[in-house]
Amino acid sequence: MNSQFDNLKTEKKERIINAALKEFAQSGYEKASTNGIIKEAGIAKGSLFNYFNNKKELYLFLLDYVTKIIDEIYSKADWNETDFFKRMSQIGCIKFEIYKKYPQAFDFMKRAVSEGATEVRTEIEALIKNLISTGLERGYQNIDFSKFRTDLDLEKVTKIINWTALGFAEEQRDKVNSFQDVTADVLDEWEELSNILKRCFYKQEYCGDD
Amino acid sequence: MNSQFDNLKTEKKERIINAALKEFAQSGYEKASTNGIIKEAGIAKGSLFNYFNNKKELYLFLLDYVTKIIDEIYSKADWNETDFFKRMSQIGCIKFEIYKKYPQAFDFMKRAVSEGATEVRTEIEALIKNLISTGLERGYQNIDFSKFRTDLDLEKVTKIINWTALGFAEEQRDKVNSFQDVTADVLDEWEELSNILKRCFYKQEYCGDD
């Protein structure tokens, strides 16, 4: 990336980033079209190739950029919060903020891990290896698991909660895309879901609604 | 579709179908390449265009084909089974059989509903409208919901169970892709998960492990 890109107005920069994320997420590296990107971003071909020397550089920039954004989740969260569900909604909120700013960021990453193009695969694999080594359980740091019932397999229970969160997130996303923004209600609805889960998976003395 | 295609050996037919499903699922209608399909299927260009007059016809054939396969789920399931979890594993098993035969069938359909290509969009929209009108709750027919606890919102509880099933399915899929086939253990593992869910969501008298 050229320093010119960094000096762009934030609005324009994000328009370009989002256009590129969308194209790569939808089409994969090889079939993604730079023409598609400039059209969506509303800039000229020449501009794009002033900011980035070539397609590969653009892709690797995005890979790095999104990685950093996702890493920020861990610096923004409050690691003193020991309650599993409060931690989850915290991280959920941070992710939602990311989604509002870069709607295709997570899709881009998801597509990246199954990217086949040899031109960028080694870089992606390095990134994945790095992610795994820094630990997949970062998000569970300092959680008080003693609140959970002991008669249920803890690992499976946390999986169920995670899948619920994932499914809920996707449902909200479909809603937002087809109707209007509903930001306010989302939290309430998640609260209701997590109350059910708490009542089922926490020991009785921890089931109080907050 | 030409009758020639129907008269092909099953093995070859499925090879072509799977190759095409994969290409369309990964790339969408417009960016899907017929060259990619014939390469993956191991047939000549001319053959493909003997079986199907053009790309659009091939795509619409697949759309119809997969729709019929998915519809078969409903004819194969035992609708006298009233237990929610037994019904779920039944349908899960049927879907797994489909997945083994046509690994990209569900991805193809998922991509189809967000397909933008004008050449095929009207057909897809008709199909979606049809799906919605035949009812989304077909799968819940004849289920005995009285087994569920009455102090929890039933709609939310069934959502949680569905999201769990979805998440579990995806997890298994990742496993199969990266390691070896593990068909046998899958059912056991699902059994353990659904036992947890039963114990949490069913009235006490129905929690017995089958």
Added chain:
DNA sequence: CTCTCAAATGACCACTCTGGTCAAGTATTA
């Protein structure tokens, strides 16, 4: 063994789209 004929092949076509360049044009600054 030859003849027949349907099925399979891949070289070939016109055309579109690709990633990338660069001379000319427009803003911005001093």
Added chain:
DNA sequence: TAATACTTGACCAGAGTGGTCATTTGAGAG
């Protein structure tokens, strides 16, 4: 006004597109 910085889109060679069709193949019949 002049100098500088940024933006533009026409343009390029080459790759890839959906689709065709004359030729080759091979199984079965006589």
